[in-house]
Amino acid sequence: MKKILDLITDEIKNAFASCQYDQSYAKVVLSNRPDLCEYQCNGAMAAAKVYKKKPIDIAAAVVEKLTGSPMFSEVSAVMPGFINLRLDGQFVADYMNGMLGQEKLGLEEPGRGETIIVDYGGANVAKPLHVGHLRSAVIGECIRRLGNYLGYHMVGDVHLGDWGLQMGLIIEELRDRQPDLVYFDENYRGPYPEEPPFTIGELEDIYPAASAKSKEDEAFRERAQNATFRLQQGYAPFTAVWKHIMAVSLADLKKNYGNLDVHFDLWKGESDAQPYIPGLIKDLEERGIAHQSQGALVVDISRPEDSKELPPCIIRKSDGAALYATSDLGTILEREKDFAPVKYIYITDKRQELHFVQVFRTAKLAGYVREEVPMIHIGFGTMNGKDGKPFKTRDGGVMRLEHLIADIDEAVYARIMENRTVSEEEAARTARTVGLAALKYGDLSNQAAKDYVFDLDRFISFEGNTGPYILYTIVRIKSILARYEAMEKRYDGEAAVLPAASGGEKTLMLELARFNEVMETAFQETAPHRICQYIYGLSDAFNSFYHDTRILAQEDLRQQAGWICLITLVKDVLTACIQVLGFEAPERM
Numbered sequence: 001m002k003k004i005l006d007l008i009t010d011e012i013k014n015a016f017a018s019c020q021y022d023q024s025y026a027k028v029v030l031s032n033r034p035d036l037c038e039y040q041c042n043g044a045m046a047a048a049k050v051y052k053k054k055p056i057d058i059a060a061a062v063v064e065k066l067t068g069s070p071m072f073s074e075v076s077a078v079m080p081g082f083i084n085l086r087l088d089g090q091f092v093a094d095y096m097n098g099m100l101g102q103e104k105l106g107l108e109e110p111g112r113g114e115t116i117i118v119d120y121g122g123a124n125v126a127k128p129l130h131v132g133h134l135r136s137a138v139i140g141e142c143i144r145r146l147g148n149y150l151g152y153h154m155v156g157d158v159h160l161g162d163w164g165l166q167m168g169l170i171i172e173e174l175r176d177r178q179p180d181l182v183y184f185d186e187n188y189r190g191p192y193p194e195e196p197p198f199t200i201g202e203l204e205d206i207y208p209a210a211s212a213k214s215k216e217d218e219a220f221r222e223r224a225q226n227a228t229f230r231l232q233q234g235y236a237p238f239t240a241v242w243k244h245i246m247a248v249s250l251a252d253l254k255k256n257y258g259n260l261d262v263h264f265d266l267w268k269g270e271s272d273a274q275p276y277i278p279g280l281i282k283d284l285e286e287r288g289i290a291h292q293s294q295g296a297l298v299v300d301i302s303r304p305e306d307s308k309e310l311p312p313c314i315i316r317k318s319d320g321a322a323l324y325a326t327s328d329l330g331t332i333l334e335r336e337k338d339f340a341p342v343k344y345i346y347i348t349d350k351r352q353e354l355h356f357v358q359v360f361r362t363a364k365l366a367g368y369v370r371e372e373v374p375m376i377h378i379g380f381g382t383m384n385g386k387d388g389k390p391f392k393t394r395d396g397g398v399m400r401l402e403h404l405i406a407d408i409d410e411a412v413y414a415r416i417m418e419n420r421t422v423s424e425e426e427a428a429r430t431a432r433t434v435g436l437a438a439l440k441y442g443d444l445s446n447q448a449a450k451d452y453v454f455d456l457d458r459f460i461s462f463e464g465n466t467g468p469y470i471l472y473t474i475v476r477i478k479s480i481l482a483r484y485e486a487m488e489k490r491y492d493g494e495a496a497v498l499p500a501a502s503g504g505e506k507t508l509m510l511e512l513a514r515f516n517e518v519m520e521t522a523f524q525e526t527a528p529h530r531i532c533q534y535i536y537g538l539s540d541a542f543n544s545f546y547h548d549t550r551i552l553a554q555e556d557l558r559q560q561a562g563w564i565c566l567i568t569l570v571k572d573v574l575t576a577c578i579q580v581l582g583f584e585a586p587e588r589m
Contacts, residue, residue, distance in 0.1 A: 001098050001106040003520075004513040005030070005039075008071065008085065012041050015065040021047050021058065028085070030514075037074075037084035038510060044081035055081025089499030092509045096497040099512065100569050105576060107516040109151025115339050118144045120347040121158030121257075121264060125249035126170055126207045129256045129401040131391050132349075135380045138443050138582065140347040141262040142528040143378075145580045150523055155265045155339060158253075159331065162246060162269035166207060168228030171241055172220060173210035174198070183237040190236065196244035200252045203245065232274065256402055261436060261582055273330030277322055280330055281315060289366050290315050301361040313358035328359045332368055343374045345526060350379025350449055378526055381451035383443070391454050409435040412460050412468075422588065430586045434468050435460070437583040441467030444581055445532035462589070465536045470578060473539040474585040476546070477571040483552060484564055495561035497569070504548050508541040508566070515573050519580070528581065535577045542570050 002010075005028060012026040025043030044059040051058065059077035066075045074086035099106040120140020123133055140156065147154040174197065175184050181197055182188045198206065214221040231238040250267065257263070281297065284290035290299045295318030302310045313325050335341065346356055356377035363369040385391045393399045413431035416422065422430070442459040446452040462468045484490070500506035514534065522530040551567070554560040578585065 001102060001108070001516075003108075003517045004095055005517055007095075008039055008087075011066070011069060011071050012043075012062070012083070015062045016043070016047075018065045019058070019061045021051065021062070031084070034507075036078075037076075038087055039085040041083040041085070042081070044077075044083065048081065059083050087510070089506065092506065092513065093497045093499045095513055096509055096566065096569060099515070100497070100565060100572075104149070105515055105569070105573055107150070107519060110520065111147065111151030111153070113151065113153050114342045115153045115155060116147055116343045116345065117335050117339060117341045118147070118154055118156045118345045118347070119159050120144070120156060120345075121160065122348060123158065123253055124161035124166065125253075125269070126166065126203050126245055127249075128204055129253065130398045131383060131401060131404055132398070133401060134260075134383060134404070134439075135443060135448070136347045136349075137257065137260055137262045138440050139378065139380060139448055139528060140345075141260075141582050142440075142444055142531075142580060143345060143347070143523070143526055145582060146519065146523050146528070146531075149576070149580055150519065155341070156263070157266040157268050157335075158257075158264040160249075160253075160267070160269035162242075162249075163232070163271045163274065163327070165224060165228050166211075167231055167238075167242055167245070168224035168226070169210035169214055170203070170206055170245060171227040171231070171238055172223045173206050173213065174241065177206070183241050185237075188237070190240075192237070192240035196248050197241075198244070198248065200248050203248055259402060259405055260440075268331070268334075270324075270327045270331075273327045273334060276330035276333045277326055280326065280333060281322070284315060284362075284366060287366070289362075294318065299358075299362045299365065301358050301365070303361075310354070310357065313362045315362075325355065325359050325362070328355075329363060329366075329368070332359075332363050336368060341373070343376070344369070345376045345378065347378045347380065347448075350381060353377060353379045376526060378448050380448045381446075383454050384451055386453055386455065388453070405435065405439065408439050408456065408460065411435075411456055412438065415460060415462075416589070426588070430589060433584060433586045434471060434589065437467030437471050437578070437585075439467075440582050441470065441532060444528045445536075447527070447529050465532075467583065468589075470535055470539055470574065471583075471585045472589055473542055474571055474574050474578070475587070475589045477542070477567050477574075478585075478587065480546075480551060480567060481564065481571070484560075487552070489557065491557035491561035493558065493561075495558075495565050497565045498559060498562035501559070502545075502548065504541070504545045505566070508538075508545045508570070511538045511541045512569055512573055515576075519577075531577050531581060535574055538570065538574065542567065 009026060009028045012028055013023040016023050016026045025047040026041060027043055028039050028041050031037045031040045044055040044062065047058050048055040056077060056079055059081045062083060063075050063077045066072060069075070071088055071091050072085055073088045076084045078084055118140055120136050120143070122136055123129055144154045144156040174181070178197060182192065210224070214224055227238060231242055284299065285297060290297050293312065296314050297316040298312035298314050300312050314323055315326050316322055360375040360377070363375065364371055369375065383391050391399060409431045412435045413427055416427045416431055417424070438459040442454070443452070445465060458464070459466060460468060462472050500509055518530060518534040522528060549563065551560065551563045554563065575585065
């Protein structure tokens with residue numbers, strides 16, 4: 001069904017056209033002065049300049065054409081030329097009932113199955129997930145879910161860091177620790193063991209030790225560089241070690257991403273782009289898109305309209321090594337071959353903004369991606385501690401993501417057990433559900449590009465703009481509905497939402513009516529925080545309505561049934577939104 005704003009706009013367009021004014025002036029917006037009106041059209045001001053008339057005269061003529069419209073209860077022209085609108089109660093109630101009757105609550109699916117790539121993992125193998133991985137995972141998962149909800153075919157790729165010097169470092173550190181392994185016997189011809197020579201715990205110790213050693217021991221670093229080169233040339237023993245690293249790391253990564261309820265359609269890595277890189281470099285060079293500069297192969301990406309000159313995209317360093325940009329371009333070639341997406345969305349730290357400008361412009365210059373295909377980089381800010389610095393453990397180290405989740409779950413559990421109305425087992429289950437909501441909502445409610453402070457006490461609060469508050473609202477509605485179902489005396493006719501009986505009820509309806517508009521806008525702007533803003537406002541509107549309305553004590557059974565329909569719609573809208581945000585509501589809190 002159409003967005004309510006579109007229905008109102010269509011009505012205003014007809015009125016403008018009837019007055020012989022261009023319909024483009026009939027833009028309608030939500031009023032920022034709800035005490036004066038619910039919606040507003042300011043087009044008469046712009047039209048006055050073209051038609052050489054007073055704005056108020058144009059507005060008055062349009063208002064006259066709208067007189068008697070069943071859509072509005074009040075239409076007025078206000079100096080200097082505003083058109084103020086209030087919707088008719090029956091019209092709004094009919095819209096509510098239309099939402100109730102639709103599978104996706106009236107939301108139109110603009111996607112039509114078109115494919116969009118979302119690159120939002122970026123974790124390195126052989127390392128545990130830490131708090132620095134939280135934002136890309138949470139934001140990316142939300143965008144993937146939202147796109148799917150809107151009818152797009154979203155392809156989420158973890159895009160692992162599984163290639164490059166880190167692999168050589170691990171191999172050589174493993175050689176120093178276990179020199180008798182068959183992978184380091186030059187005369188051994190296989191087959192290689194199926195069981196890895198390390199656990200995930202040992203692997204997570206090997207890499208930082210190797211990295212530290214390489215900074216102090218030049219000979220070790222050279223060995224690691226040589227091992228990396230041999231791996232990339234397909235040397236079988238090192239390829240076998242690499243496969244072990246991948247298997248052990250992937251099992252751990254999938255477990256930890258799963259704890260966040262974050263999922264990927266593809267578990268690809270930088271290594272998957274390597275077959276495309278030789279042809280990519282040759283193509284860019286032969287077509288003159290790339291050229292030599294101080295021994296390196298580069299692509300100039302600056303444009304005349306740039307406010308400052310941008311550095312070129314380096315495709316190959318002077319020592320012959322490829323870079324992240326080369327790998328990302330190879331990945332784009334693979335994605336074009338496999339999916340030919342209509343849009344690319346990358347989610348990384350905002351400090352990588354220049355890198356993606358370089359990669360995107362090179363991809364377009366080379367014709368690897370069609371000019372009309374949007375390539376979007378969502379650069380996010382950092383999650384900081386209360387000191388304003390990037391979030392750390394109490395001893396100043398980088399906090400593992402699983403430890404952060406455990407800390408939140410423990411804090412929520414303690415808060416639930418303060419009331420002690422449920423068993424310890426149920427409290428633990430509920431704490432995991434509420435804790436995940438607190439963590440994800442705490443992140444997503446902030447505009448992605450901005451830094452934010454991780455405040456555990458605020459995030460787990462059951463009051464204010466928090467995930468637990470949204471869940472508490474849903475649980476409260478579930479409780480009302482359950483008690484209603486248990487009542488012996490209920491309306492036996494066809495229940496439907498009725499015209500609002502109070503200002504608070506109409507406010508709630510108008511908030512509900514914005515659902516499909518909010519979801520589409522959030523996706524168009526790749527802005528999950530807009531969904532958080534919406535459900536916080538909707539929860540407030542519901543709780544205000546609930547406070548002023550004795551739903552279960554209402555003696556008019558038809559009115560009571562209408563309210564039950566209305567709050568059912570609130571529950572369904574909130575549930576749809578939190579599922580897109582990446583969390584669920586418990587049955588009790």
